[in-house]
Each structure stands twice: as C-alpha cells, then as structure tokens.
Amino acid sequence: MKKSTYFYEAPDSIYNSSVHENLEDTLRENDLLSISVSSVNKEAAAMFNTSNQVGANTAMVSGVLGQASGYLVDRHGNIRFPILGEIEVIGKTKQELRDHITTMLTDKKLLLEPIVDVRVLNFRVSVLGEVLRPNSFIVPSEKISVLEALSLAGDITIYGNKERVSLIREVGDNKILQHLDLTSSEILSSPYFYLKSNDVIYVEPRPSKVAESSVVRPWIPVVLSAISLAVITIVNFN
Structure with missing residues (x-):
C-alpha cells in the first residue's frame, strides 16, 4: 500500500x-506572449492590440489541437510591438514587462493611463x-x-x-x-x-513490471509450447 x-x-x-x-518566472526565448493594452481612449488603444500573427500548434488541456497567435520571443530575446518597435523581454518577469511597456506608452504620450496585461500562451x-x-x-x-x-x-x-x-x-x-x-x-x-x-x-x-517484461513474458510462448508438447506426447503414448 x-x-x-x-x-x-x-x-x-x-x-x-x-x-x-x-517566485515568478522570467520570460525566455520562444515564449509566445499575449499583450493587451487598454485605455480610456479605446480607439487609440486599439492599434496596440494587433498581435504578430505567429501560429503555433498547441495541445490544449482537453487534448484538442488549436492555433495560438501572439508575440514570439526571438533568439535575441526581443519582440516587435506596434508603434513602440523592438522591445527586449528576455530575462524580465511578466510584471516587469508590463511596467516597461506602460512606462514607454506614458513617456511617449501615446496613451492616457494605459493598462497592460501580459500572458504566456505556450x-x-x-x-x-x-x-x-x-x-x-x-x-x-x-x-x-x-x-x-x-x-x-x-x-x-x-x-x-x-x-x-x-x-x-x-x-x-x-x-x-x-x-x-x-x-x-x-x-x-x-x-x-x-x-x-x-x-x-x-x-x-516499477521494477516488477520491468522484470516481467524482460524475463517472464518472452518465456511464456516457450513454456506454453512445452506444455502442449508434453500433453500431446502423453496422449499419444497412452
């Protein structure tokens, strides 16, 4: 037991x-990110919500294959974000990336009071x-x-x-x-x-299954054949 x-x-x-x-993980190469931006001005925020159309076959929890799109972290650790251009994300946590994009949008006066959300799709x-x-x-x-x-x-x-x-x-x-x-x-x-x-x-x-598969099972046909031969011999002899 x-x-x-x-x-x-x-x-x-x-x-x-x-x-x-x-302990939050840091972002790595080949992470597929979903980054959404919202603001009081919905029309202005809409241009930042057009993600890179990078498809990836994914086996969902249900076991069904699906397509995911988002920002793929390249081998240099960067993503290309609308308007802001290339952003280095590797080594950052999701919170750090949220804060970084929020600061860039605010400093460049692109959005008023932006709210950024980051998720890892893969x-x-x-x-x-x-x-x-x-x-x-x-x-x-x-x-x-x-x-x-x-x-x-x-x-x-x-x-x-x-x-x-x-x-x-x-x-x-x-x-x-x-x-x-x-x-x-x-x-x-x-x-x-x-x-x-x-x-x-x-x-x-378990060791018992390994032993059964490697020792016992290969001998089963031999043992059955020997028993069958013995029975046939005894019957014929009688």
Missing part, C-alpha cells in the same frame, strides 16, 4: 509552499512514462502542480513507481533532473510541487 498510495500515512497538517509559488508541461495518457498540455492559467499534471495524463498506472517520479526542468542553458517521492508528504512543501513552463514529468515503471 505504501508504494501505491499518495502520501501514505501522512499526518493532517499545513504544508507551506507559498514561498516557492510566488505555458506547457509534458507527462511521460507509466501514466494512462502521456501527452503535452498547454496550461492557460500558467499555474499547475505536479499532481494536477498527472491528473491531466489520467494518473499514474498501477505499474508506475510513485516513489521515483522524475522532473526535468530547464534553467538557463542547463537542465535539472530531480526525483520526487509522491508517497511522502514532503512533496507538498517542495519547490518542485508547482511546475514551470516546459517542465517534463517522467513516471518510472
């Missing part, structure tokens, strides 16, 4: 993960291995926990190893590999409980 149950024998308690949850996580429906999922809310990601993939199968779930995360030019134990309550206060864009979850198979 311990190996197949989430949070086995975990006591009722409060697990604090707010410190890790509130916030994606992937779930592989011993789950019911392995897939990549776009997360419109830009917030998802490892448990929610597993639920989107149909949960871990009976053959999955909940004590050894691998998380692969990109940090700059590096990749982090972290093993998670979902039978322990410590995951609830872990900095890896909430996923980041482009995180990959891999659920390892």
Whole structure:
C-alpha cells in the first residue's frame, strides 16, 4: 500500500509552499506572449492590440489541437510591438514587462493611463512514462502542480513507481533532473510541487513490471509450447 498510495500515512497538517509559488518566472526565448493594452481612449488603444500573427500548434488541456497567435520571443530575446518597435523581454518577469511597456506608452504620450496585461500562451508541461495518457498540455492559467499534471495524463498506472517520479526542468542553458517521492508528504512543501513552463514529468515503471517484461513474458510462448508438447506426447503414448 505504501508504494501505491499518495502520501501514505501522512499526518493532517499545513504544508507551506507559498514561498516557492510566488517566485515568478522570467520570460525566455520562444515564449509566445499575449499583450493587451487598454485605455480610456479605446480607439487609440486599439492599434496596440494587433498581435504578430505567429501560429503555433498547441495541445490544449482537453487534448484538442488549436492555433495560438501572439508575440514570439526571438533568439535575441526581443519582440516587435506596434508603434513602440523592438522591445527586449528576455530575462524580465511578466510584471516587469508590463511596467516597461506602460512606462514607454506614458513617456511617449501615446496613451492616457494605459493598462497592460501580459500572458504566456505556450505555458506547457509534458507527462511521460507509466501514466494512462502521456501527452503535452498547454496550461492557460500558467499555474499547475505536479499532481494536477498527472491528473491531466489520467494518473499514474498501477505499474508506475510513485516513489521515483522524475522532473526535468530547464534553467538557463542547463537542465535539472530531480526525483520526487509522491508517497511522502514532503512533496507538498517542495519547490518542485508547482511546475514551470516546459517542465517534463517522467513516471518510472516499477521494477516488477520491468522484470516481467524482460524475463517472464518472452518465456511464456516457450513454456506454453512445452506444455502442449508434453500433453500431446502423453496422449499419444497412452
């Protein structure tokens, strides 16, 4: 039961993960951004809401393929925004980019009291291995926990190893590999409980399934053939 149950024998308690949850990610190359601008003058703000028509195939949470358009961060870390031209966004948080665009619109006297909203359209996580429906999922809310990601993939199968779930995360030019134990309550206060864009979850198979697949299963036809031959021999002999 311990190996197949989430949070086995975990006591009722409060697990604090707010410190890790509130750390906002910085924007990266190939992020697809939705940037909307509003103002008291709707006609003047309309010219800033014509996004770059960059299409991207996305597997939505429902599993349906769709088209997303927005501002694609290029390999130099920039986007091209109407009127304002090229804006460097890489390394900024969404809040910092909102403040930067708001300041540019105000300083250039292009809009009165502008309100800028920034969202990441291709916030994606992937779930592989011993789950019911392995897939990549776009997360419109830009917030998802490892448990929610597993639920989107149909949960871990009976053959999955909940004590050894691998998380692969990109940090700059590096990749982090972290093993998670979902039978322990410590995951609830872990900095890896909430996923980041482009995180990959891999659920390892149990050793018993690996042994069954690699040793037992190939011998099944041989054993059945031997039994059949023995039965035929005994019948003919009698």
